[in-house]
Amino acid sequence: MEGLLKELARMSQTVGKRVDYIQGGGGNTSVKLDGGLIAVKASGLKLRQVTEAHGFAVVERDTLKDVTAEQGFTPLRPSVETGLHALLEGRFVLHTHPVYANAVLCSKGGALRLPDIMRGIEYITVPYRNPGSELLASVKERLRPGVRAILMENHGVAVTADSADEALRVHELINARCAESYGTTRAEFDEFYAAACKTLYPDQSAYLDLTDDRREIMAAVMFIHHTLRNNREEARAIPPESLARMANDESTKYRKTVLMGDAHTQDNCQLSIVNCQLLVSPRARALAEKNGVDASLAANTGPEGRVIERDVRDLMIKNAPAPFWVL
Numbered sequence: 001m002e003g004l005l006k007e008l009a010r011m012s013q014t015v016g017k018r019v020d021y022i023q024g025g026g027g028n029t030s031v032k033l034d035g036g037l038i039a040v041k042a043s044g045l046k047l048r049q050v051t052e053a054h055g056f057a058v059v060e061r062d063t064l065k066d067v068t069a070e071q072g073f074t075p076l077r078p079s080v081e082t083g084l085h086a087l088l089e090g091r092f093v094l095h096t097h098p099v100y101a102n103a104v105l106c107s108k109g110g111a112l113r114l115p116d117i118m119r120g121i122e123y124i125t126v127p128y129r130n131p132g133s134e135l136l137a138s139v140k141e142r143l144r145p146g147v148r149a150i151l152m153e154n155h156g157v158a159v160t161a162d163s164a165d166e167a168l169r170v171h172e173l174i175n176a177r178c179a180e181s182y183g184t185t186r187a188e189f190d191e192f193y194a195a196a197c198k199t200l201y202p203d204q205s206a207y208l209d210l211t212d213d214r215r216e217i218m219a220a221v222m223f224i225h226h227t228l229r230n231n232r233e234e235a236r237a238i239p240p241e242s243l244a245r246m247a248n249d250e251s252t253k254y255r256k257t258v259l260m261g262d263a264h265t266q267d268n269c270q271l272s273i274v275n276c277q278l279l280v281s282p283r284a285r286a287l288a289e290k291n292g293v294d295a296s297l298a299a300n301t302g303p304e305g306r307v308i309e310r311d312v313r314d315l316m317i318k319n320a321p322a323p324f325w326v327l
């Protein structure tokens with residue numbers, strides 16, 4: 001089991017460090033363990049926070065019953081996409097929201113590019129459905145044996161393979177071909193990300209309240225619009241009725257509460273205060289509280305993916321507009 005979890009952590013961190021592949025707490029990964037179990041990234045956590053001992057939940061593949069605590073791991077809620085991970089046949093599943101593939105998948109004319117982009121890779125495309133049971137039903141309907149990639153309109157890509165390296169390779173190949181098809185590059189995305197990290201005038205700071213995660217999402221959206229415009233294609237928005245349903249969805253609320261670091265204040269949240277604290281060292285938490293900083297937005301360089309005091313201090317120095325802090 002250790003070897004497989006190590007591979008899961010490596011695969012998760014490799015893509016989790018790429019803002020062009022994963023923004024905020026998006027995306028998820030899984031590995032099928034022996035005995036009919038799956039380790040799947042925990043909801044609300046970031047892919048780069050997954051280590052071989054932390055950041056995932058363990059469920060039974062057939063029933064999706066959560067057995068994380070029984071297996072001796074920190075109880076965290078499995079990703080809302082766990083059903084999708086269980087459904088796919090490869091040992092590893094890598095699901096991301098990459099800006100290159102998403103340019104294709106958020107374009108009204110993008111489907112025309114797919115046969116060339118996906119040459120030699122067995123794939124299916126699914127129309128937009130909200131994450132969770134709606135999306136799962138739609139994938140189930142279309143899935144056939146041998147499929148290695150699922151392209152989800154207005155959402156992202158899922159790749160399945162029997163090794164982490166093969167999943168990473170196919171994922172990289174798909175995105176490189178999407179970028180090439182639109183005549184764009186990673187360097188171009190990096191320019192958008194750098195732009196999204198700049199605050200240009202007071203209104204931006206006052207109205208947008210851009211955290212690091214929000215800047216990542218903003219960079220991705222700006223980049224996709226720019227790429228489509230350069231290629232004279234029109235972006236396709238998520239239908240308003242789907243958005244309305246998603247806003248009321250319990251798993252979306254949960255994900256937000258974990259991402260925003262106030263999970264233990266929400267009634268509908270199963271994450272206990274104890275579990276929440278496992279991710280942030282007491283000293284880091286105290287420093288963050290003293291300064292009104294959201295510790296969940298800090299890097300997590302401590303043992304087992306924990307946010308430590310230095311991470312909070314780095315975040316404050318990077319973000320806070322105040323001239324000094326209570327260190």
Ligand SMILES: [Zn+2]
Pocket residue numbers: 026027028095096097131155156
């Ligand atoms: Zn997703």
